[in-house]
Amino acid sequence: MFKKFWWFISYYKNKYILAVLFLLLSDLVGLIPPYITGRLTDMIFEGNIELKVFLLILGLDLLIILIKYLFAMSWSYFTFRAGNEIDYKAKDNLMTKFLEQSLKFFETHSTGSLMGKATNDANSISNLAGAGTLSLFDSTIFPLFIIVMMMVVVDVKLTLASIIPLPILAYLCILIGNKIYARWAKVQRAFDKLNTNILEDVEGIRIIRVFNLQKSRYNKFEESGKDLCDKNMNVVKYQALMTPVQRIIPALTFVIAIGYGSFLISNGEITIGQLVSFTYYLNMLVWPMYAFGNFINIKQQGTASMDRIQEVLDYEEDIVESIDAFDLETNPNIEFSDYSFKYPSSKEKVLKDINIKIESGKSLGVLGKTGSGKSTFIKQLLRLYPIDTNHLYLDGERIHKYSISSVREKIGYVPQNHMIFSKTIKENIKLSKPKATDEEVMEAVRFADLEKDLSTFPEGLDTLCGEKGISLSGGQKQRIGIARAFLKEPDILILDDSMSAVDGKTEKNIIENIKKKSRGKTTIISCHRISQVKDCDEIIVLNKGTITERGTHEELLKKGQWYAKQYKNQMARSRFDEKDEK
């Protein structure tokens, strides 16, 4: 167990050392009152005690008890503090790991399960580090002291006879604890499932309402809620079994002690005072016996949780940067050479034998039917998934020669699924450049043709977007994404179908701004509307992951293939829309 937890505990070893020190002091001091009480009883029975001495001894007894509790308070403080800090550490380690992972990791771990690990599992570990450690020391070191005192102050035979039930207690606790361990992992998995359901329902509440799915979603929730309850009950059954074991066995030790102790008194082998001391010590043993059961229970839950957290912490990173990676300093020429790509979960290649050079400062338009691989293609530079780095070159060097962060630093990326955080509009834009001045932010706003919308926001740029930008229109969210990417002043601007929700005029303005303000920068635009890419230096058409057409707008029109047909259709539609608007 300690091997698993040591790296956690080692962070707080000083606090643990202090805690153990106070514990030892508290335990040692706690051994004095039973001895004094026994001696006092014998003095009373012998009739040779004065009231003054009697009161003095009682006062001393009280003082010792007080000191013991002061030590106990200190020990408890340091242990629980370490427990809380370990909870934070576990969450911190998990979060650091989450932030480093590729998208493959998030596709193989559900959000519910990751949240479960960062909350429930981290709590179980903290419980083990706090209450668990307290129970461990209380149920091992403390009883040893007590047993030695029972032997020294009273009688070895009586001690050995009374502690006979203790190994039975230990055996039963371990047996029950093992049952809890296996069941606790199932509880956590059921918790993950419930978490995922709740998250999906909250996020998808609009769709649920519109399609009247409340009943079926509720049934699903009820099913996973009941499953969690059942799995919890499986643990509770064994926890409940632990309680009688923890009560009956100590009672057994008392029966033996009183019975055999009375026999020893009648034989004159021990005094009444010694039996009083003995039962006092025995009473002190009850808590450690209880604590042992507690420890096993907490330990098994903590260990199951630790295994689940460790599984995430041990997850091998699938995007590993080479140790001699250097920073990309230039706006590079980009070259895909016989490049193919497959998602970790897909069976077939999504990009096949792609050959294309994008010269620094030039623009590339990417078109194709839905699902043809446009987004996949333009995301390759970002290295969000493990990719074939041997066939993707930047300035003639394979991409893995460069540090990932320096490559990403060069890119301003506007994803298809815009991500808006629950902050103000300005803060959302400034995410790419936190130190940007207000003037720079305004320039980005103008670039994204968002300025005209500012008057419609109650507090202009300082308007809160709400969770996931709930208070914004689709087109506004897209333009915040564009402003965010522009503000970064990237060498490479990548737009992934990020003007699909804006009207023709706004789209035209943004395209004009890109042409004006992105001189010398590389621009890659993936979209369905030809109007967004027709002025690009080169346009490619993807079909099932391969390039089927390439050239300038005019060249592609001359070819008369898919691109030309699409253009004809889109032109007809836009003429119709214009008439409609009039």
Ligand SMILES: Nc1ncnc2c1ncn2[C@@H]1O[C@H](COP(=O)(O)OP(=O)(O)OP(=O)(O)O)[C@@H](O)[C@H]1O
């Ligand atoms: N994370 C993923 N894991 C597995 N397969 C994926 C993943 N993302 C996309 N795909 C698959 O890859 C293929 C190409 O998807 P991609 O999103 O690149 O197409 P697209 O041309 O951008 O489509 P659209 O125009 O609809 O946005 C599709 O078959 C899609 O199902």
